[in-house]
Amino acid sequence: MSAAVLSGKELSAAIRAETAERAAALTAAGTEPRLAVVVATADESSAWYVRSIAKAAGKAGITCDIVDLGATASPESIRARLAELSADERVHGIILQTPLPAGASLQELAGAIAFEKDVDGANPVSLGRLAAGLPAFAPATAEAVVRVLEHHTIELTGRHVAVVGRSMVVGKPVAHLLLNANATVTVCHSRTRELAAVTSAADVVVAAVGRAGMVTADHVAPGAVVIDVGTNPTEDGGLAGDVDADSVSGKAGALTPVPGGVGPVTTALLLSHTVRAAGG
């Protein structure tokens, strides 16, 4: 028995098609949807990711401005630029790309992104509003997890979901989205004792730790659904998930692939959020 493959490609294509339609309608009505990606790093995989967003935005009819402040930008200058973009009526979505220069904190700086334009849910305000059930954008990766589950009609109400990882980018926001979907949610992390026992009690395991192959068959109950959020670069230039797929797929009921699972849905949601922020 091999676990069912929970692909994100079909869902991603559907979100992109809908986004392109809404972008075209907005543009026809005189509003050109525009996303600003603020970069302050010379990191190569970041540059690759930003180019892939810009390309996807272009295909969807969204203008993407890459605002490169250089790898030595000060926190103050980054904050000032975010505030400027927040006030700029032509800009609808703002992303602050990581990594950031030493001394700069994503959460502190993201507070300068107007929450209405915070299409990757980086401003702590967005998390607070999500938790309160108020309108806000979730981090695209966290939302992608829930959207993939829903797309594959995996019931969440009353089900026990273990989230491995407690970051502000995935673990914490996905916990709130899952609670909003009426799941019982356990958040595990590096200090969790007997991790395998805790995650094996769950119907669904979300792996968001950023360590290749960390989640193995020992961590999942027979038949469980496993969502792999990991995008760890491999030596040969590829991507490895947080889940050891060879080990897990013989035991789990279903598993998202890496690449081709949560990743493409994340990018599609960033664009979808931008169009919504533009009023589409």
Place this chain on the structure above:
Amino acid sequence: MSAAVLSGKELSAAIRAETAERAAALTAAGTEPRLAVVVATADESSAWYVRSIAKAAGKAGITCDIVDLGATASPESIRARLAELSADERVHGIILQTPLPAGASLQELAGAIAFEKDVDGANPVSLGRLAAGLPAFAPATAEAVVRVLEHHTIELTGRHVAVVGRSMVVGKPVAHLLLNANATVTVCHSRTRELAAVTSAADVVVAAVGRAGMVTADHVAPGAVVIDVGTNPTEDGGLAGDVDADSVSGKAGALTPVPGGVGPVTTALLLSHTVRAAGG
């Protein structure tokens, strides 16, 4: 065997004494710490609670303004008054008392409380900042849970805590505070399947459901620590916890009493937050 009693009285007295000292120092330096409690209800138990805060504030040397807008106040007028108090330099802490008039939402209105003055952590921004590890006030009840555990030297790192209840006032913020303290956290709620099995897997159970006696011995592991956040009014004018103490105390290792557990610490923390907000 009967569970150890985790009293909040000693801790509450210590926080109050420290708060009174800081309030006196602030007043001597020319800053009179001031708390505004905004009320828009004719509810009797709310009025009782507000009087008890005002009395405790007075004892601590904190001026407490009860701003009664009446039970028919519109959401707009409540929001306007909160914004006015947020801008008033003489006011250091602001609480919006519940219940609110029909059509008014605590989370939406609390967005108008400046987070620096949000001494009961009602603004969703405060929750987001707590989750991000940025300075913010937690809801006093949620913080009281963690302070009681710490006061009784109950280790949290790596321990599994089940929180029953997912409100913005207790369940969600206490989950973040417990994660910050390196606990593994499970949030359960009304839709959780097999609640007793889930909570019985935890080292610590936090009951915050608002239903008298809901948590019984079936819900707790032998020797577990149980924190009772419930303050359900009884017919004879007393208070009943969410935990059925008679049932649980024969099985749990330790249990907070109601009254005298989390409650007095909550009030003390509200005052402590106000003095901190005033710079003390």
